[in-house]
Amino acid sequence: MFVYMGLEMTSKKKAVVLVSGGLDSTTVLAIAHSLGYDCYSISFDYGQRHRAELxxxxxxAKRQGVVAHKVVTLDLSTIGGSALTDPNIPVPEQETSxxxxxxxxxxNTVFLSIALGWAEVLEAQDIFIGVNAVDYSxxxxxxxxxxSAFETMANLATKLGTEGRQLTIHAPLIDLTKGEIINKGMALGVDYAETVSCYQADGAGRACGKCDSCRLRKEGFAQAGVDDPTPYQS
Incomplete structure (x- = not known):
């Protein structure tokens, strides 16, 4: 048995990992691998404008050697309400309150619910997600x-949970700054040049350098004291 970030590992287990293609989720996938999990990654084609992330x-997922990678299609643009899913709403390029x-x-409620369903099929009791409550939008x-609330619900609403097989939602980045996340990922061999975080990245995955996600990413590399490898649009 060994312990990493409060997680006790006794044998190789399955984990479903939400992977968007961005900085945080890529780091979480590397963490799950380092813990010895067999990783099953899941991404969502939800009508987002920044489709290069898919x-x-x-x-x-392929480079990190997941057992399987699934892309689930669900069109959240049909309900709109976000600059990421409605092309008529511009992406802000200045910080807002x-x-x-x-x-x-x-x-995240929708994404975690679908990941939970796949976890049940796989009989995987662990789900990893790259949410962050420090440097976030x-x-x-x-x-x-x-x-915490979703984990409680997951154990109430599933066959696994009612049979006493505890489901755990892991958010190992939740209390870290963006700089700390980058340093942790680099220690695990993550190549951040491969990731796409920009809300309005072009078809080649090049970042705008102006949106909130780009701003947080730039600040993170500055905090980490490493060069920003992000390809930017001219």
């Missing part, structure tokens, strides 16, 4: 209280 997620218009209504579904 190819990045697929490539990253409150919950930003890039918040996608109920996105003010999204309500990135907070510890949300993760």
């Amino acid at each position: 190819q990045a997620a697929t490539d990253i 409150g919950i930003p218009i890039t918040y996608v209504p109920a996105r 003010g999204y309500p579904d990135c907070r510890p209280a949300f993760i």
Whole structure:
């Protein structure tokens, strides 16, 4: 048995890992691998404007040696309400207060629910997600209280949970700064040049350098004291 970030590992187990293709989720996948899990990664084609992240997620999953990678299609643009799913709402390029218009209504609730369903099929009791409550954009579904509440629900609502096989939602980055996340990922061999975080990345995955996600990413590399490997649009 060994312990890493509060997680006790006794034998190789299955884990479902949410992978968007961005910096945080790529780090979480590397963490899950380092813990000895057989990783099953899942991404979502949800009508987002920054679709280059989907190819990045697929490539990253392959390079990190997941057992299987699944891309689930569900069109959240049909309900709109976010600059990430409605092309008529511009992506802000200046810092704003409150919950930003890039918040996608109920996105993490929906994503975790589908990941939970796949976990049940796989009989995997562990789900990893890269939410962060320190350097984040003010999204309500990135907070510890949300993760705790979802875990409670997961154990009430599933066959695994009712049979006494405890389901755990792991959010190992939740209390880390972006710089700390980058340093942890680099120690695990993550190549951040492969990741796509920008809310309005072009087809080649090049970042705008202006949106909130780009700003947080830039600040993270500065905090970590390493060069920013992000390819930017001219």
